[in-house]
Amino acid sequence: xxxxxxxxxxxxxxxxxxxxxxxxxxxxxxxxxxxxxxxxxxxxxxxxxxxxxxxxxxxxxxxxxxxxxxxxxxxxxxxxxxxxxxxxxxxxxxxxxxxxxxxxxxxxxxxxxxxxxxxxxxxxxxxxxxxxxxxxxxxxxxxxxxxxxxxxxxxxxxxxxxxxxxxxxxxxxxxxxxxxxxxxxxxxxxxxxxxxxxxxxxxxxxxxxxxxxxxxxxxxxxxxxxxxxxxxxxxxxxxxxxxxxxxxxxxxxxxxxxxxxxxxxxxxxxxxxxxxxxxxxxxxxxxxxxxxxxxxxxxxxxxxxxxxxxxxxxxxxxxxxxxxxxxxxxxxxxxxxxxxxxx
Amino acid sequence: xxxxxxxxxxxxxxxxxxxxxxxxxxxxxxxxxxxxxxxxxxxxxxxxxxxxxxxxxxxxxxxxxxxxxxxxxxxxxxxxxxxxxxxxxxxxxxxxxxxxxxxxxxxxxxxxxxxxxxxxxxxxxxxxxxxxxxxxxxxxxxxxxxxxxxxxxxxxxxxxxxxxxxxxxxxxxxxxxxxxxxxxxxxxxxxxxxxxxxxxxxxxxxxxxxxxxxxxxxxxxxxxxxxxxxxxxxxxxxxxxxxxxxxxxxxxxxxxxxxxxxxxxxxxxxxxxxxxxxxxxxxxxxxxxxxxxxxxxxxxxxxxxxxxxxxxxxxxxxxxxxxxxxxxxxxxxxxxxxxxxxx
Numbered sequence: 001x002x003x004x005x006x007x008x009x010x011x012x013x014x015x016x017x018x019x020x021x022x023x024x025x026x027x028x029x030x031x032x033x034x035x036x037x038x039x040x041x042x043x044x045x046x047x048x049x050x051x052x053x054x055x056x057x058x059x060x061x062x063x064x065x066x067x068x069x070x071x072x073x074x075x076x077x078x079x080x081x082x083x084x085x086x087x088x089x090x091x092x093x094x095x096x097x098x099x100x101x102x103x104x105x106x107x108x109x110x111x112x113x114x115x116x117x118x119x120x121x122x123x124x125x126x127x128x129x130x131x132x133x134x135x136x137x138x139x140x141x142x143x144x145x146x147x148x149x150x151x152x153x154x155x156x157x158x159x160x161x162x163x164x165x166x167x168x169x170x171x172x173x174x175x176x177x178x179x180x181x182x183x184x185x186x187x188x189x190x191x192x193x194x195x196x197x198x199x200x201x202x203x204x205x206x207x208x209x210x211x212x213x214x215x216x217x218x219x220x221x222x223x224x225x226x227x228x229x230x231x232x233x234x235x236x237x238x239x240x241x242x243x244x245x246x247x248x249x250x251x252x253x254x255x256x257x258x259x260x261x262x263x264x265x266x267x268x269x270x271x272x273x274x275x276x277x278x279x280x281x282x283x284x285x286x287x288x289x290x291x292x293x294x295x296x297x298x299x300x301x302x303x304x305x306x307x308x309x310x311x312x313x314x315x316x317x318x319x320x321x322x323x324x325x326x327x328x329x330x331x332x333x334x335x336x337x338x339x340x341x342x343x
Numbered sequence: 344x345x346x347x348x349x350x351x352x353x354x355x356x357x358x359x360x361x362x363x364x365x366x367x368x369x370x371x372x373x374x375x376x377x378x379x380x381x382x383x384x385x386x387x388x389x390x391x392x393x394x395x396x397x398x399x400x401x402x403x404x405x406x407x408x409x410x411x412x413x414x415x416x417x418x419x420x421x422x423x424x425x426x427x428x429x430x431x432x433x434x435x436x437x438x439x440x441x442x443x444x445x446x447x448x449x450x451x452x453x454x455x456x457x458x459x460x461x462x463x464x465x466x467x468x469x470x471x472x473x474x475x476x477x478x479x480x481x482x483x484x485x486x487x488x489x490x491x492x493x494x495x496x497x498x499x500x501x502x503x504x505x506x507x508x509x510x511x512x513x514x515x516x517x518x519x520x521x522x523x524x525x526x527x528x529x530x531x532x533x534x535x536x537x538x539x540x541x542x543x544x545x546x547x548x549x550x551x552x553x554x555x556x557x558x559x560x561x562x563x564x565x566x567x568x569x570x571x572x573x574x575x576x577x578x579x580x581x582x583x584x585x586x587x588x589x590x591x592x593x594x595x596x597x598x599x600x601x602x603x604x605x606x607x608x609x610x611x612x613x614x615x616x617x618x619x620x621x622x623x624x625x626x627x628x629x630x631x632x633x634x635x636x637x638x639x640x641x642x643x644x645x646x647x648x649x650x651x652x653x654x655x656x657x658x659x660x661x662x663x664x665x666x667x668x669x670x671x672x673x674x675x676x677x678x679x680x681x682x683x684x685x686x
Contacts (some may be wrong), residue, residue, distance in 0.1 A: 112605040116484055116576070137575045137600045141459055142485035144574005231487005232480045240583045240608035260483045263453040265583035265615075268608040272615045283533070 022325035023061035027053055027074060027207045029084045031255045031298040034317030034333055039193040043333070045083060046319055053077050058329065061290040067209040067251075068106055068129070068215035075102070075125040075219045077149075078205035080317050082164050084319075085203020087123060089163045090149065090223025092171040095230050098162040100223055101237040102128040103179040107216030107245035107305075112235040115148075116141040122155040125221045128237075130154060138239060142231070162223070166194050174227035188201025203237055206243070206253025206305045216305060218243050218251035218267070226257070234258025240268035247305055249274040256298010256315065264292045266300060274304070285312040365597055365668035366404035370396055370417060370550045372427050374598045377660030382536040385677070388426060389662055393674040396420050397664040400552065410552040410560035410594075411449055411472070415426025416560045418445070418468040421548035425507050426660075428546020430466060433505045433566025435514040438573050439605065441505040443566055444580040445471040446482075450559030450588035450648075457580040458491075459484040465498040466565045471580075481582060485574070505566070513541045514572040517570035520676065541569075547579055549596025551646045561586050561594035561610070561649060568601070577601025582610035590648055592617040593624050593677070599641015599658065607642060609637045617647070628655040 020150055029050060057074040079087025102124035103114035109162050113132025116139065121127045130152040140148045142247020149156065171197035173195070204222035211217075220243045222236040235241035235258035242258070245251035252267035261267075266288055274283035281304035289299055289312045301320055310323045311332075321331040344626035345608035370395060387455035403481055422430025433441045445467035446457035456475025459482065464470045474483055478489040482542040483491045492499065516538070552562075563586045565579040578584035578601035585601070587610035595610035604610075609631055616627035632655045642656020645661055652665045654675075664674040 112606055117487070135572070136602065137572065138579075138605045139576040139581075140572070142487070142574055144485075144572065147573055160572050229478070229480065229483070229487065230490055231483045231485055233482040233484050234480075238482075238581060238583075239605050240581075240611065244608075260477065262481045262582050263455055265587075265608055265611040268583065268611060269615060272608075272612060273619060275617045276616060286570045301564070 003310065011247070020131070021210070022208045022308055023212050024303045024307040024322075024324035025057040025061060025070065025074070025207065025307045026303050026309070026311055026322045027057065027078070027205070027320065028253060028255050028299070028301045029205050029319035030313045031201045031313045031318035033296070033315060034319070036334060041250070042193055046333065047331055049078075049081050050280035050319060050321040054323050054329065054331060056205065058323040061209065061211055062325070064212050065214040066213075067211040067246050068104070070209045070211065071104060071207045071217045071219040072125055072129055074207045075205060075221050076123045079123050079125060079221050084205045085219040085223045086205045088162055089164050089167065091203055091226040093230055094175070094227045096171065098223060099228075099230075100124045100162075100221070101234060102221040103237045103239055103243040104132060104134065104218070104219040105217065105239055105243050105245040105251070106129045106136065107218075107247040107251055108245060112138050112239040112243070114139040114239055114243075116233045116237040117146040117231065118145045118149065119159060120146060120156045121149050122157045123324035124160065125219050127152060127154050128219070135224050139237060141233065145333065167226070197334060204255040206255060207299060208245070208251035208253050208301055210251070210303045210305065210307050214305065216245045216251035216303065217245050218245040218253050218302075220253045223320055231275075235266070238262055240265045242267060244268045244271050246271050246275075248300050250304040252300050252302040254298065254300045255318065256293075260293055260297045270300065270302060280304070281308045281310045282312065285310040289314050297312055352547045364553070366555050367553045367646045367652055367667035368397065368400040368404060368413065368417070368550065369597050369644040369646050369654055369665045370400065370421070370548070370650045370663065371596060371642070371644045371654070372378045372421060372548050372662030373546045374656045374658040374661035376639070376658060377555060377662070379677060385536055392421075392424050392426055392511040392673055393662060393664045397666050397672065397674060400550065401666040404552065404554055404674040405668070409556075410554040410558040411447070411631040413448060413552045413554065414560045414562040415468055415472055417550045418548060418564050421467045422466050422468060422564050425509075427548045428566045429548045429564040431505055432507050432510065434510050434546055436567070436573060437514070437518070437570045439499055439514065441502055441566060442571075442573075443467045443505070443564070443663070444577060444579045445562070445564040446582055446586040447471045447475060447592075448560065448582055448586050448588040449475065450547050450561075450590040450594055455481050455582040455586070457482040457577045457582055457586075458488040459580040460574065461488045461492065462502060463489060463499045464492050465500045465504065468562050470495060471498050471562070482580060484576065492665050508512055509537050509541065510569070512538075513569050528544065532655040548597060549644060550595035551588070551596050551652050552592070553646045553648065557590065557648065559588045559590050559594035559646065561588040561596050561645075563596045578604035578609070585610060587611045589614050589618075593645050593647040595628075595643050596644040597641065597643045598661065599636075603636055603640045603685040607631065609636070611651045613643065613645065622648070625653045625655065632657050
């Protein structure tokens with residue numbers, strides 16, 4: 001229909017121009033088995049914080065900010081919020097420590113930076129950007145990432161900065177489940193109102209952005225898996241799995257069972273399907289999330305070079321939000337809140 | 344032509360069956376600016392060792408060995424050979440240490456395992472296989488990979504095992520170049536007959552295999568970049584960049600400037616082009632190596648699900664070999680040795 005209109009008159013061009021998306025942003029705060037019975041107050045905390053992050057990004061984009069700056073600033077806000085499994089509030093390893101991962105990518109030139117297993121950096125997304133902009137490398141892991149941070153001038157914190165009682169309780173429950181059974185004990189009673197979210201939720205926060213100049217960028221940050229083994233690297237710091245951005249196709253951030261997202265190169269694969277088959281972003285994302293992954297693995301948020309937004313997941317919920325220059329502004333957790341966009 | 348024959352008679356089916364590839368293997372020992380003026384004796388060492396590794400794989404495949412076993416055993420042979428930048432003979436970091444990376448992938452089920460920055464494991468490819476088979480995870484980095492090795496029962500060595508005087512000299516020259524200029528000093532005279540290979544060669548060894556049961560597997564192992572910074576992770580342990588295998592398309596191992604191979608998800612992208620466009624392995628590999636990467640970045644070896652072999656590079660040379668059930672058996676270093684297969 002757009003094509004027909006263009007072929008008929010130039011006036012149609014200006015009409016469609018008004019509808020064209022000038023900027024767009026999508027973000028997530030993790031996917032998983034998020035119970036619908038969560039405490040209404042806690043639900044509101046998530047809704048409010050997703051809306052706050054979305055509004056920060058939307059307003060920066062409206063003011064003409066660069067896609068990379070928006071990704072970094074919005075991810076930082078989510079990292080600093082203890083509700084999310086990234087930065088402060090990250091989950092604990094089985095050694096009761098915190099190992100944080102992050103990655104960022106610039107769709108203009110495919111420049112990318114990532115860090116895995118950092119332990120003292122307040123905002124891993126900012127360190128990832130330093131790797132991208134100030135080194136020849138893409139990924140630093142562990143002690144090497146810490147040493148890179150020494151020279152990068154990023155804010156450092158003690159491990160206690162990341163600690164929340166909620167995550168400690170989550171680790172204790174995860175250990176108990178590991179010892180007894182790998183199945184989730186749905187009947188367990190708990191005094192912890194976050195338990196309905198935590199026990200089967202994959203953490204991670206991520207942002208994908210199209211700015212007014214047509215540039216795409218994406219970033220992802222996580223504390224990884226509760227009770228993970230020391231040195232395990234998931235998909236979040238893996239460019240192509242957790243994060244990808246290419247101005248020719250789309251910008252993607254993933255959340256879910258990291259190993260599956262690595263095996264399927266999820267973020268890259270969505271961009272590749274768009275590039276090589278001409279599929280829309282939502283079509284490409286559905287192929288990967290619903291046909292390649294298994295139910296429950298997780299999901300993605302993404303923005304295409306035309307401003308199309310996708311928020312696709314195969315888990316029971318995904319904390320997410322989307323906004324664009326045409327006035328769209330919405331946050332959601334479960335499926336029916338946003339049937340059109342999420343499947 | 345094959346299609347026409349099949350449509351005409353069943354007899355043609357059995358005729359073409361005789362030509363069908365029952366198994367195939369391709370391997371590499373690194374790509375880069377390999378001078379044509381290398382000492383004939385050293386050239387012969389490379390040719391002989393490539394042929395030895397190729398024959399090990401070919402004979403295992405002829406005997407019906409599993410693709411994964413062939414990949415592991417052939418990579419181990421190359422890791423143990425000090426000629427190659429993997430295992431013994433690995434290049435040195437700028438801290439004069441050795442940090443080894445490896446990955447392996449099973450095309451049957453996309454199972455994958457990888458390790459980054461290991462320091463005491465004699466054969467990192469075997470540790471990668473342990474990660475794949477004996478953990479829920481895909482990638483372990485640094486100290487975490489060492490601890491995983493503690494429980495895996497793999498052979499451990501002192502760092503001195505990896506040391507060769509050749510690699511120490513290479514580090515010293517790399518430091519001198521870094522201090523003076525980033526350009527390669529082509530006029531430098533040296534007493535080291537390997538210098539014409541080392542100064543602009545990306546190490547890494549890799550193997551891709553199709554076995555008699557139609558299963559694909561690939562593996563990659565490296566010491567990384569000479570003079571690399573502590574904790575830098577290249578493409579070799581990144582599933583999707585350095586290694587990929589999917590029985591529906593192909594098995595790939597990469598070698599080159601790791602950062603570029605990550606940004607372009609090279610190994611996965613070749614498989615994705617085959618899957619989504621119907622391109623042949625060589626067509627898909629040429630698109631990625633020649634159209635997406637920059638000249639000099641490196642190359643790949645791969646085997647498709649039909650037994651097609653690709654050895655494509657955009658550097659001045661790539662140590663490589665290929666063999667299959669139809670009697671093909673060849674090793675090569677530069678371009679003209681194998682014009683058809685390498686471009």
